[in-house]
Amino acid sequence: MNQKTDSFPEGSDFYSALKKRYRVASIWQILFLSALFVAMISLTALLYNVMDGAFGYIAYEYKNDPSEFTFTPVNELSKEELLTILQNNLSAGAYKKLDAEQAMPTRSQADLMNLFLERLLQIDTKQTWSMTESILQGNEIRQEAKTNYPEARIEFRSWLTPQFLVSSLSSRAEFAGVRTAVLGSLWLVGIAIAFALPIGTGAAIYLQEYAPKNWFTAIIQTNLNNLAGVPSIVYGMLGLAVFVRLLEPFTSGGIFGLTDANGRTVLSAGLTMGILVLPLIIINAQEAIKAVPDSLRQASFGVGATRWQTVWYHVLPNALPGILTGSILALSRALGETAPLIVVGASTFISVDPDGPFSKFTALPIQIYQWTTRAQSEFHAVAASGIIVLLVLLLTLNASAILLRNRFQRKL
Amino acid sequence: MNFDLKKKTRVGESVIQALLFFAGILSVFITLAIVYELGKEALLFFNNPDVTLAKFFGGTIWQPGIGAYGIWALVSATLTTSFIAICISLPLGLAAAVYLSEYASLRARSILKPALEILAGIPTVVYGYFALLFVTPVLQNIFGNENIQVYNMLSAGLVMGIMILPLISSMSEDALSAAPRALREAAYALGATKVETSLQVVLPAALSGIGAALIVGISRAVGETMIVAVASGAGPNFTFNPLQAAETMTGHIARISGGDLSYNSIDYTSLFSIALMLFLVTLALNLISQWVVNRFRERYE
Secondary structure (H helix, E strand, O other): OHHHHHHOOOHHHHHHHHHHHHHHHHHHHHHHHHHHHHHHHHHHHHHHHHHHHHEEEEEEEEOOOHHHOOOOOHHHOOHHHHHHHHHHHOOHHHHHHHHHHOOHHHOOHHHHHHHHHHHHHOEEEEEEOOHHHHHHOHHHHHHHHHHHOOOOEEEEEEOOOHHHHHOOOOOOHHHOOOHHHHHHHHHHHHHHHHHHHHHHHHHHHHHHHHOOOOHHHHHHHHHHHHHHOOOHHHHHHHHHHHHHHHOHHHHOOHHHOOOOOOOOOHHHHHHHHHHHHHHHHHHHHHHHHHOOOHHHHHHHHHOOOOHHHHHHHHHHHHHHHHHHHHHHHHHHHHHHOOHHHHHHOOOOOOOOOOOOOOOOOOOHHHHHHHHHHOOOHHHHHHHHHHHHHHHHHHHHHHHHHHHHHHHHHHHO | OOOOOOOOOOHHHHHHHHHHHHHHHHHHHHHHHHHHHHHHHHHHHHHOOOOOHHHHHHOOOEEHHHOEEOOHHHHHHHHHHHHHHHHHHHHHHHHHHHHHHHHOOHHHHHHHHHHHHHHHHOOHHHHHHHHHHHHHHHHHHHHOOOOOOOOOHHHHHHHHHHHHHHHHHHHHHHHHHHOOHHHHHHHHHOOOOHHHHHHHHHHHHOHHHHHHHHHHHHHHHHHOOHHHHHHOOOOOOOOOOOOOOOOOHHHHHHHHHHOOOOOOOHHHHHHHHHHHHHHHHHHHHHHHHHHHHHHHHHHHO
16 A cells, blocks of 8 residues: 555645546536537537528519519419419410319419419529528628629518428429328328338237247347348338339239339338338337236236237237337338338329329428439428428427327326 | 136137237348348349459449449448548547436436437438538538538538437447446545546446447448438549548449339349348448347346
């Protein structure tokens, strides 16, 4: 002990060493906290970046002057006026075609306005600005737009409008909407969950309630954990090989008498997504089943119930909220997943709503990817609006999962 | 009175049990299907007389159309982006985990944890948007437009690091909180400060769990597709320079399979060879991390 005294400070040395140690301690603590700070900043930056893109000034020109069609200012046109303008100025053929898609008088004012802008005025976007630029440098932007595009009108535009939610895809950013993509995503997630929830729950019941504790069960368990870590694009390749190609007669609807489709349908993509979320659902359901107290099972066995009766009447009802919470989380994973859809071949451009499992489709994340990779800035604004729609959908899903979880916890 | 105590055979029960068994082993079939399908197409690719293993693992140009099959052109970008991502997410994730597990009050935790979970729940395509339209312009301001390409591995890697951060921090936090309380109390009793306890006592005790987190993080980075597909570049390029554009293995699969691909072309089969490599690498990483975690559990339970 005594030999070590020279390395152990005493008296005033001790206190200065102690001070130093405390100083080091507070520096480290600040470092630890700043890591979380960086994470928060990134999250804020990401959300801000998306909002920033979805609103802002836009400079546009009309190829045809509005005064050719009407003397009312464009923004104040009523539905009836728009209808007459369209009827008088569109060629008879074009009007008939639009009328066949959806009867013109039944269309909304916003829809008619879009047709007016797209077909007659032929709006042409020159440049867009982000929200921050628009707010901080509004005057400079107006000046710049005036010198660069003397003909252009400039206004503050929100790209995220009710019209954006209900319009189908368009090759023009100004008229693009997400309805087709959202419907495609819903079909996709619906098929995935219809496939994965029953099978996943069954697998979890087998593993927790029936499986003997042996090497085979251990292999299944290890395999599950591994599958949960396989990159999603590999599932996409599996889906391409199995659902799109091998099972084409089934997934294209060929054996049900459909002739025009190939295997790249919403059914193929939904099953691929189902396989992708299956390990997640099984693992979550296993946790939920594990949490059911053993005394319930013993009581049930004690009054002479069979194993399945015990599972069906006692274990499952108690595990159900947990299983559903896990499934909702898996669902939100499926909703945001993009890579497998690209591989399985979601259409990049399609303006027809999916109307069954054998229809071609596109999905919201696919459209966001497409719009983001376009060069024109107006498509980035559309992508930002699409992202907001996607994030709101995910938020709703996750919030309902949290509500369910809280309710469940209170009950136990 | 006679009781027949023999177990009755119940047909319904047996049928249900058989169904459940099939659901249980389906996951094994999925793995087998992945191995079989990827392997079958990859074998077609390697059976092509033009493709040799030496070319595949030795070459640095990837252009199946003209007979260049050097996988390194894609692997280099995967390595570079994953390395950047780990350089960001490991220190930050670990520091966040130490703070959450050792320092944070219950109140602070209840705010910070959900925020990290939100970060973990954001779809990767949104991260791609963020990388291309926020991080890249910022990097262009820092390095100057002429030094950094519009598509570059640095911005993809940085954003990927932020994406993986919550994963590493939550796995590390689990490992840190699993370290027995007695260890901390012993350290405090010797007069150690909180930092000394955390870094010199708790952290080493949780090292294997943190190692597992690191390995899972690497496997996530290698398999990540959308961020690199959007922000890292569209064309194989053998380079380790993060300021340049280069396509990763996953990004290449996404771009090539996105178009219309005829089933028997060399492009189609070559994609499966890349996917098989991805699958094997991530499988190996996941197995190693599980092995590490199991070993670590045995020690403390």
